[in-house]
Amino acid sequence: MNSQALKEFTLEEVARHNTEGDVWIVIDSKVYDVTKFANLHPGGSNVLYADGVAGRDATQVFFGLHRHEVLLKPQYARLQIGKIQGQEESIKPPVPGELSKVPYAEPSWLNSGYYSPYYSDNHRKFQKAARKFFMEVVKPESDRCDANGQRISQEVVDKLSEVNIIAMRLGPGKHLQGRSLMGGIVKPEEFDYFHESIIHAELTRVSSRAVVDGLLAGLVIGLPPILNYGSPELIAKVVPDALAGKKYIALAITEAFAGSDVGGLQTTAVRDGDYWVVTGTKKWITNGTFADYFTTGCKTESGFTVLLIERGPGVSTKPVKTAYSSVAGTAYITFDKVRVPVSHTLGKVGSGMSVILSNFNHERWMVVCCSISAQRLVVEECLKWATQRMVFGKPLTSQAVIRAKLASMISRVEACQNWLESVTFQMNNMSYKETSDKLAGPIGLLKQFVSRTGRETAEDATQIFGGRALTTTGMGKFIENYHRTSGFDAILAGAEDVLGDLGVRQALKKMPRNARL
Numbered sequence: 001m002n003s004q005a006l007k008e009f010t011l012e013e014v015a016r017h018n019t020e021g022d023v024w025i026v027i028d029s030k031v032y033d034v035t036k037f038a039n040l041h042p043g044g045s046n047v048l049y050a051d052g053v054a055g056r057d058a059t060q061v062f063f064g065l066h067r068h069e070v071l072l073k074p075q076y077a078r079l080q081i082g083k084i085q086g087q088e089e090s091i092k093p094p095v096p097g098e099l100s101k102v103p104y105a106e107p108s109w110l111n112s113g114y115y116s117p118y119y120s121d122n123h124r125k126f127q128k129a130a131r132k133f134f135m136e137v138v139k140p141e142s143d144r145c146d147a148n149g150q151r152i153s154q155e156v157v158d159k160l161s162e163v164n165i166i167a168m169r170l171g172p173g174k175h176l177q178g179r180s181l182m183g184g185i186v187k188p189e190e191f192d193y194f195h196e197s198i199i200h201a202e203l204t205r206v207s208s209r210a211v212v213d214g215l216l217a218g219l220v221i222g223l224p225p226i227l228n229y230g231s232p233e234l235i236a237k238v239v240p241d242a243l244a245g246k247k248y249i250a251l252a253i254t255e256a257f258a259g260s261d262v263g264g265l266q267t268t269a270v271r272d273g274d275y276w277v278v279t280g281t282k283k284w285i286t287n288g289t290f291a292d293y294f295t296t297g298c299k300t301e302s303g304f305t306v307l308l309i310e311r312g313p314g315v316s317t318k319p320v321k322t323a324y325s326s327v328a329g330t331a332y333i334t335f336d337k338v339r340v341p342v343s344h345t346l347g348k349v350g351s352g353m354s355v356i357l358s359n360f361n362h363e364r365w366m367v368v369c370c371s372i373s374a375q376r377l378v379v380e381e382c383l384k385w386a387t388q389r390m391v392f393g394k395p396l397t398s399q400a401v402i403r404a405k406l407a408s409m410i411s412r413v414e415a416c417q418n419w420l421e422s423v424t425f426q427m428n429n430m431s432y433k434e435t436s437d438k439l440a441g442p443i444g445l446l447k448q449f450v451s452r453t454g455r456e457t458a459e460d461a462t463q464i465f466g467g468r469a470l471t472t473t474g475m476g477k478f479i480e481n482y483h484r485t486s487g488f489d490a491i492l493a494g495a496e497d498v499l500g501d502l503g504v505r506q507a508l509k510k511m512p513r514n515a516r517l
């Protein structure tokens with residue numbers, strides 16, 4: 001409703017409309033006529049006729065039961081008929097691009113009056129633009145697609161590629177040359193891993209776990225092997241369309257037969273002249289239902305080899321139902337005697353393991369960035385809920401047990417953030433080779449730690465929200481989604497225990513032979 005056209009009422013006038021057949025209520029200074037809506041109200045009509053609600057200021061009871069966004073939906077916003085004389089609304093929706101004022105809802109480098117050795121003003125400017133973009137372009141799409149399971153629309157993908165978010169999700173590198181990043185805020189040669197971490201964090205703030213993956217995570221992990229190991233002709237054929245969001249890529253490694261034990265894979269490629277003939281299956285392949293290309297791990301006579309397989313005769317994909325939304329496009333793939341040109345071999349025949357392993361650090365680090373951002377959002381949701389929810393006449397925060405949970409959640413996310421920033425700083429200063437040598441172990445340990453804290457935080461948040469954390473709509477919908485999907489961070493890009501073990505094994509390799517107590 002246009003504020004200029006708002007009619008003004010006194011609380012006494014509103015109070016006269018307090019019966020079935022004529023019921024008004026006040027929420028945050030706004031007057032709503034809910035007479036006709038009462039019979040359609042999802043919470044029932046009786047609750048609107050109750051004492052203290054009908055004809056009264058029901059702000060507190062309303063916010064104990066609904067998210068603010070309910071009032072912003074056009075079908076409910078139009079129930080507003082005016083405002084209370086002399087009062088102004090105080091509860092406002094977030095403005096796209098703005099930071100949250102809830103403590104710990106933002107990493108400290110974004111809070112005014114705090115300092116960071118890692119982030120510059122350029123990172124801050126970049127973050128502001130990214131938040132606005134994701135809030136305006138991706139959030140509405142995320143809500144819609146997570147619910148209906150449909151893939152992200154081409155229109156949104158086109159907008160992502162206009163500001164080169166698809167290319168930036170791959171990290172710094174040659175592929176950014178000549179591109180205008182986020183409207184030119186950062187020069188391609190100055191784009192670093194902190195900028196990239198901002199993209200992951202801001203994407204995660206507005207998206208469910210499934211949408212984070214649905215927004216071309218398959219490409220983020222499936223394209224680097226092509227960029228790093230493909231022939232110039234193959235790169236020219238595939239990369240421009242992929243970064244423009246015109247073609248989709250999936251990384252097809254895992255099978256029902258083998259996951260972390262890549263050596264046990266059964267998809268086989270046999271040479272036939274200038275072609276490989278590929279037969280086998282792949283499972284849990286993110287974006288597989290809509291991918292045009294599959295960066296595929298195959299068994300060959302001389303060992304494990306990675307091939308780029310184009311969708312075509314012999315390739316079929318079907319959705320795999322998982323705990324998160326099918327917007328992620330998780331697929332079961334069948335390759336039935338698929339003929340793949342030998343020129344589509346990525347790296348040397350038999351050297352597929354190094355092609356795949358070189359990709360893992362970045363993928364795991366990306367999962368960490370996303371998980372920490374989601375955990376921070378959970379902290380924000382819990383702080384808001386525990387403050388606004390009244391129990392036994394007092395806010396939930398008056399309970400020591402709730403405050404203790406909040407303390408654990410905040411400490412975990414802050415610990416994760418600080419470790420992530422220190423690893424990211426190393427990545428900025430190391431060559432790709434050095435990163436593989438020195439950071440594979442720490443990134444494995446970091447991911448194990450972060451996915452564990454994620455699930456602990458999901459448990460704590462569920463206790464704080466109670467039954468509301470068990471429903472997919474309403475007050476606890478983020479908590480329900482996070483609780484249901486935080487396990488993906490513990491499995492995707494390497495199972496938690498395997499990564500912890502990797503970290504320790506890498507450390508043991510570097511133990512000095514003469515180290516003694």
Ligand code: HEM
Nearest residue numbers: 032042043047053058061062065066067070076079474475
């Ligand atoms: C303009 C006023 C209102 C609108 C547009 C509205 C709308 C809604 C909607 C859409 C829901 C479904 C749950 C959700 O999506 O969050 C809901 C549930 C509910 N509403 Fe309202 N409501 C209004 C006022 C009130 C008031 C004043 C009360 C006071 C008692 C109330 C009590 C409830 C209850 C008890 C539920 C069920 C909550 C649950 O299942 O957890 N509503 N309302």
